[in-house]
Structure formats: C-alpha cells, structure tokens
Amino acid sequence: MAPSDLPILVTCGLPYANGPCHIGHLRTYVPADIYVRGLKKLGKDPLFICGSDSHGTPIVVNAEERGTTPTELVALYHQHFDDVFGRMEVEFDYFGNTDDPSNHRRTRSLVEALMEEGYVYPQEIQLAYCPSCDRSLPDRYVEGICPYCGSPARGDECDQGCGRHLEPGEIAEPLCKVCGSKAGYRTQKHYFFQLSAFSDFLVDFLQELGGTTNARNYALEWVKQELKDWCITRNLDWGVKFPGHDELVVYVWVDAPIGYISFTEEWALRADGDFERYWRNPSRIVHFIGGDIVYHHCIFWPAMLKGAGYTLPSAVVASGMLKIDNKTFSKSRGYVVWVIDDYLDKGLHPDLLRYYLASYTSHTKELNFSWKIFAEKVNGELVGALGNFVNRAVTFTAKNFDRSVPAGDLDPEVTAKIEAAIAEAKAALEEYEFKKFADGAMALADFGNVYFQSHEPWKLAKSDRVRCGAVLRNCLQIAKALAILFSPVMPEKMESAWRQLGLSGTAAWAQFDDALVPMDAGRKLGVPEHIFEKIDDSMVSDLEEIFRDRVAALEAKKGKKGEEKMTAIKFEDFQRLDIRTAVVREAEPIKGSEKLLRLIVEIGSEERQIVAGIAKTHRPEDLVGRNIVVLANLEPAKLFGVESRGMLLAADLEGSAVLLVPETKTPPGTKIR
Structure with missing residues (x-):
C-alpha cells in the first residue's frame, strides 16, 4: 500500500x-x-x-x-x-x-505482552513514605529537591528547574505534600520497563519520525544520553491494576x-x-x-x-509554549484565560479564537495571548479584510444583479491567485504550519479587496454593465475560495459565507480544488449579512479588568502565604554561602532544552561552567560581558548531560528571570557579604 x-x-x-x-x-x-x-x-x-x-x-x-x-x-x-x-x-x-x-x-494486555518479551522486570527500590500519614508517597504526594539541578521539584518531575523526569525514590529531601512532614524512605518491590534496551531503536526511529523538529530534536538529545529504565508501577488504589498485583497500579x-x-x-x-x-x-x-x-x-x-x-x-x-499578556502562563499567578468563564460565556464566537490560535505565530513558537491583540486581529483581519470583502461582493451583486451570479469568464489573474492559495494551504498542512495556512488564505482576501477596489464596479454599474458583472463574478469566485480555504479554521463563520453565496452542500465538505470550479451564472445568492462584528474598546477594557483583578487577587494571596512561610536562619547559615560577582565570557543554548543556557563565567582567577534556566528570557549574545552574581560553592550537578559548577542568581518576577547584578562594575570574584 x-x-x-x-x-x-x-x-x-x-x-x-x-x-x-x-x-x-x-x-x-x-x-x-x-x-x-x-x-x-x-x-x-x-x-x-x-x-x-x-x-x-x-x-x-x-x-x-x-x-x-x-x-x-x-x-x-x-x-x-x-x-x-x-x-x-x-x-x-x-x-x-x-x-x-x-x-x-x-493496558493490562499491552503490559503483559511486554512482560512476555522480557521488557518488564521487578526490582526493590527506596520509596518516599510519610510516617505521620502512614502512607507511601508516589509522584505528586511528595515534594523535595531535584537531585540533578538542586531546584525545588515534584516527585515525578523537576518542574521548576531542569525539567527532567524523576523516577520514584530519586527526589532529595522529600516532604509529604499532604501534611508537610519530613518523609523517609522504605524499600518496596516495583516493576520497571527496560527502556535502556530501546536506545538504538529510538535513535533510528526518531531520525525518520515526521512532525515538528522541536519534538524530534528534543527527544534525540535525550536518547543520545544514557536512557534509564522506567518504573511503571505506583502504590495507589486509583488506576489500572498491574497484572498479578492488585496492590499496585500502572503509572499514569x-x-x-x-x-x-x-x-x-x-x-x-x-x-x-x-x-x-x-x-x-x-x-x-x-x-x-x-x-x-x-x-x-x-x-x-x-x-x-x-x-x-x-x-x-x-x-x-x-x-510551542503559551504566554498571557507577555507573561509566562501560570494558573497559580492568574496568567490564564479560562475558555468558558473568560471567553465563551462572554459571548465571544469560537471561530475568532480559533483564528487567533492558528494565525498568531508558527505552531512550534511561543504564542502570546492578549485581549488587545485579539481585538486588533479580529477588527483588522477578520472584519476589515475578510468579512469586508465577502460582504462587498455579495451585497453589491445582490443590489445590481437581482441576487444572481452574473455571467462572464474568470480572470486568469484571479484563477492564478486561487491556485496559489490552494497550493499554499496544501503545503502548510504537510508542514504543520497553521499560521502559513491562515496567512495564505488571508492574502487571497487582501487580493480580493484590491481587485474589487481597483476595478471600481460601482462605476461600471453605470457605464458598462457586462464588465461590471464580470468583475463581480470574479469577486464571488474569490469569496467561494475563501469560504473553502478558511473553513478548517473558522467552520461556522464560513458556513455563513457559503450560504450567502447560495452554494449547494456545505463549505466543510467542499474540497480545496472545488475553489476553482466556476460558480453557475444565474445561481441565486443568499441574503447578505456581516460575517464578523467588531470588538469595541469597552469590551476589551472589561476583559482586561477581569484578567488584572484575578492576577492582583492571587498575588495578594501569594504574598500573605509567603509571609506566613518565611522563616529565620542563623547568620552562620548565611556565611556558608559563597556568593560572588562574576563576568560572563561565553553563552550558548543547550541542545534539546528550551530552558537552559551553558555559560562560561569568570570568578576571580578561575573560569567556571554554569548551566542556567534563563533561555526563555535572555539571548546568549546579550549575556556575554555582563556582570552577574553567582553562588560559587554549590555542589556540581549535571543538567542535560552538561556539568554545572555554581548557580546564577536571579529574581523570579511573574515567571521571568531577572538577573541580580552589582550596582557598578565589580571585579569578578568579589565576595557578597
């Protein structure tokens, strides 16, 4: 086949x-x-x-x-x-x-097949256990310190640091998330999937895998490092029972x-x-x-x-990842837009958001959502370009040709533009580039507006009715093509355009190449109506106010909690920290990681390699030569296979890293006291 x-x-x-x-x-x-x-x-x-x-x-x-x-x-x-x-x-x-x-x-059938092939085996491991709650602490029941980068982490993932998957028992300084007590470790038998046996297979598989390069390249970097076998059982009642062991469930x-x-x-x-x-x-x-x-x-x-x-x-x-109003997405901080409460229940049409998500940026890049940009795109692109063109074409034809498609030949330039838009749409689908898909269709709408304006059918209606009809016929053909091309992005709105054009069937079932099939002369059009409505400034203000109030409320709550949890330390504890100024000499991304940069920093008479999770907020070329502050006596750790000997210090401001820097240029190696 x-x-x-x-x-x-x-x-x-x-x-x-x-x-x-x-x-x-x-x-x-x-x-x-x-x-x-x-x-x-x-x-x-x-x-x-x-x-x-x-x-x-x-x-x-x-x-x-x-x-x-x-x-x-x-x-x-x-x-x-x-x-x-x-x-x-x-x-x-x-x-x-x-x-x-x-x-x-x-699930049980597949796990049993892996067991029969020898890819699943038992092993005794140390698991976190809370003596106060008298329970084992799998995954999110335990919090502690990532053993690889030293960041606060969840039991199954270093979510605030290197992003590494953590196996049961790996997390350091475990705390019970339920009661907050210090946890210990107990030996238990669990089952492992022999992931390490698939290293060679995965390298070959990933090199041939289709899709987006961000997925393929990220995975290849991990596979080229040592793959660890994977614990696939947990101490829970909730889940799929592991074959032959009802006291265990398979990992989610x-x-x-x-x-x-x-x-x-x-x-x-x-x-x-x-x-x-x-x-x-x-x-x-x-x-x-x-x-x-x-x-x-x-x-x-x-x-x-x-x-x-x-x-x-x-x-x-x-x-790619998501930002809200140029801030890192965070439910706990309020940088979130809830689909029902904040969007649909406010009377906003789903197709507007669908268009925004498709057209804002490349699928693999970071997408920023803000109500202001949302309104600008709706008003400028959907109302001003696409909706305006379709409405003008249908309304002017209905008024001057008794709501019927005029006779005439298709302009070769129009046919060529539609053919190019179809080719662009097909290529965009193959590349999983939905911005390219939406932009190609919108470019055809822009052409339609220029075509309508430059041919001045309102003048031709008085001086050359035949020529006027031909121009409008071409405009209606462009509108038909737009309804087909935009249908995957805005299904309901394009059905409205389809009905106004008086076409049979639905825009959803029309294929791309149908955009080139000429509309029948004499076909009756539907009733003209505006497809899109402008979003006024007052609605944008209301939506932004809801967003700001949520952020403020959560920040206030967080501040109170932070004050409650703040504890004093002894001066001797502070003295143990060797904090010094440094100068960045080299900086580059770490392959396979979206968060990490590799820095070579000068600290006094020596140079150190430090891995810092600031790739999303700082460009490597902007860091070279900068004065920074580092914790110099942190235990070495490996992140993405790269050794880090120290920690760059930064403030966490709304999910963004703000570097701590000396007030004036300071010799590298100067101690912070």
Missing part, C-alpha cells in the same frame, strides 16, 4: 481530568482539528481520537482535598472537556476516558497513551470499524501534543509500542 493510501489516525494529547479548560489546552486541539478538516479537503478520511486522562496522583490528591472521589472528579471534568470541545467546534470521532473498562483491559504515563488504542477500539465497536487497521497494520498515526510532553510521546511511547508489537507513530506535532 502506498504511503498516501494508508489509513490515517490523528490523536491529541489527552486533557487531564483535574481542572477546567484554558486556552493553553486549545493550542493543541484547535490546530489538530484544523489539520483533520484540511485532510478531508484533500479527499482523505482521517480518524480523529482523544479522551480524558483520568488517573495519577494529582487527581487523587485533588479529590481528597475536595472531599469527593476520583471517579466523581473525573466524571465532572470529562464532561466539561467534552462540552468545551463541542462549543469550540473541535470534532473528535471519539472522545473516551482512560478509566473506561476498555482501557483497563488494553503507561495507561494514558494506551488510551489512543482503546479509544480507537471503542470507536470501531460503534462504527463497525477495525482498530487493528490502525494499530496492528501499516498506517499513518499523527500525535498532536503540547511541548511539555515530548519525552513521553517520543521516547516512552514508541518504545512501549515496539516492545509489544503495535504500529509506531508516523509523526509527533508539538506546539
């Missing part, structure tokens, strides 16, 4: 059923939906699958804090996400739940991606299909994910599939 004839399965990273949907989620789901709709316009028949990620310790912790059960909590947010996706026009063929019996069965990052398979099974049962067509035979599997879960989808997941004999992914498409 030729690659172009393979069955296509598109999945999205599963939303975690532990809190409401924000626009950071939509950075994955909207582009994936655009991609699927675009494939259909190419004559393909993709299957689009997703579902709720329903297991893991955060859900158990949250349920306990709320006085409910994990089952009830998951049911609440599963329905919430299903509703949000429906309202945002993200149309999955099946939206499942990893706690469904089918996923429990498929085992059963969550297996949901892609079990959801396909569930769809197949309802649609009289065959899940093995996608997961046991040659197929094209495309995963759309957030940039923070590349490691799991490009390393753990393909190794599991390979070991158990399933079809491997063809592409992994990873989105």
